[in-house]
Amino acid sequence: MIEFINAWGANTPGAKTLHRAGWVLISPWHLIENGCVEVEDGRITNVYKIPSGRVFSGKNTIAQGPLTQDPSGQGQSGQKIIDHGTGVIMPCLVNAHLHLELSALKDCLCFDRGFAGWVQDLLEKRDAAGEVVLAGEAKKAAKELAAHGTGYIGEISTQGLTKTIVQSLNLSGVWFQEFLGSAQDALIGENRIKKSDLLSFSLAGHAPHTTDPFLLQAVKQQTRAQNLPFSIHLAESDTESEFISGKKGQWGKFLASRGIDTSLWPTGSKSPVQYLDDLGLLDSSTLGVHLLNIDGRDLDILARTQTRICLCPRSNQNLHQKLPDIGKMLEKKLAPALGSDSLASCDSLSIFDEMAFVRQKYPNIEPDKVLSMATINGARALGMEHLAGTLDKGKKSAFIYVDLNEPTKSAIIESLTTHET
Ligand SMILES: [Zn+2]
Known part of the structure; x- marks a missing residue:
């Protein structure tokens, strides 16, 4: 299953969305386990690892508690949190x-x-x-x-x-x-x-x-x-x-x-x-x-x-x-x-x-x-490396989530590159 996430131009100015998944692949050489991609105004504003057993609060800080504790999906400062699952968030x-x-x-x-x-x-x-x-x-x-x-x-x-x-x-x-x-x-x-x-x-x-x-x-x-x-x-x-x-x-x-x-x-x-x-x-x-x-x-x-x-x-x-x-x-x-x-x-x-x-x-x-x-x-x-190709800060908030359940970085890359649609 591949989910396409395109918040390019769709965000309300000032509204932050946090996308969490089992893995975040910033580039083929940089994977983060239990990672989060922060998105604001159509751009990626931060990518980081979430310490285990903890939940988002505002301003990139982390508080105690399971991530899904709030059924409204709202973080403590009103930001939207989306937990995609065990798979990988990666560049389109x-x-x-x-x-x-x-x-x-x-x-x-x-x-x-x-x-x-x-x-x-x-x-x-x-x-x-x-x-x-x-x-x-x-x-x-x-x-x-x-x-x-x-x-x-x-x-x-x-x-x-x-x-x-x-x-x-x-x-x-x-x-x-x-x-x-x-x-x-x-x-x-x-x-x-x-x-x-x-x-x-x-x-x-x-x-x-x-x-x-x-x-x-x-x-x-x-x-x-x-x-x-x-x-x-x-x-x-x-x-x-x-x-x-x-x-x-x-x-x-x-x-x-x-x-x-x-x-x-x-x-x-x-x-x-x-x-x-x-x-x-x-x-x-x-x-x-x-x-x-x-x-x-x-x-x-x-x-x-x-x-x-x-x-x-x-x-x-x-x-x-x-x-x-x-x-x-x-x-x-x-x-x-x-x-x-x-x-x-x-x-x-x-x-x-x-x-x-x-x-x-x-x-x-x-x-x-x-x-x-x-x-x-x-x-x-295509002359778009300043906008696409990796999930580095400042690039467009358009990425995909691939639903996988793999234990290691090499197993993730192996699975992604042999994954026929
Ligand atoms: Zn041709």
Whole structure:
């Protein structure tokens, strides 16, 4: 059972609420047994351990008596006390890369025709579904996010259908309008980008081999001007690596058939990561997604430019029968976030499920590192680490309670990272 607690903006000014649980996980490296999170005006104001057999009184002091002695739930100074149970209060999970817009395609696509076949199938079925169905299924999937413990999202929208949905459901994170092909720069101006503590609006490029490099630079420039994250699929497929290395191949023919002139694209003898670096697109507010086809030199570039990275291993397994080299990324001190990608390539949008998959496929990666991928690394990837990702004082009072009954810190982390929803 996962309970979502979001007091962001919901508190009466000056009213304090104390959330108690068997454990409070401030971060994967800092757990408190019998802990309390104090919340006021939508922010976390304190996190501390309650001495056993004692109860809250006012002003952070502790008095004798059982916690639940007051049936009204009111503390001695009128503050509200909520005792959640034996489980753990922890940061909301972050799904740093998803496409709610493709939710209607769940279980509709085959993975056995290769990646290009899958993309072709996706485009045909997406167009056949129509905007009403796509928006309806996107809304349904968006409503389930909180039940999966996800409090922050990096939603990628190609058609713009999910903007009002994420706004109407008060979802937090970043909504990205995605660009691909060779659309004119003028089109970017129609998309208002805006930074906010609740939901920011930013821009994304689709991928190095699908999007005009000059358009990518223009999009990145817009997001950089407002210090917003810029997201791009990067080094995902063999087709992409082949095209960027200078062999036009099938992909070059495909772009030509769609009237896209690639003669001025500066491809040749490069990897997708090196190509983006040469275009000046990599920095600490760029979020590269997938990173399946990279080598040691690419890892050095990502580390040097402090590029954020997001991995979607379940989607990679389905589409490419291949997984990213997370061990090497961690060796280079890169801090991967996790994303589900869309329901067109993955069974669920749950980051608990993504963590469980990572634990299963990467038994040598420590469980606390996996949990950090789903929390603080995701918050950094979306430029929200000052608000989310841990339960440190001053961050938003949005967190989750997971109903567990585990005796030790390591058993808690083990349970959280293998807990499929
Ligand atoms: Zn994607």
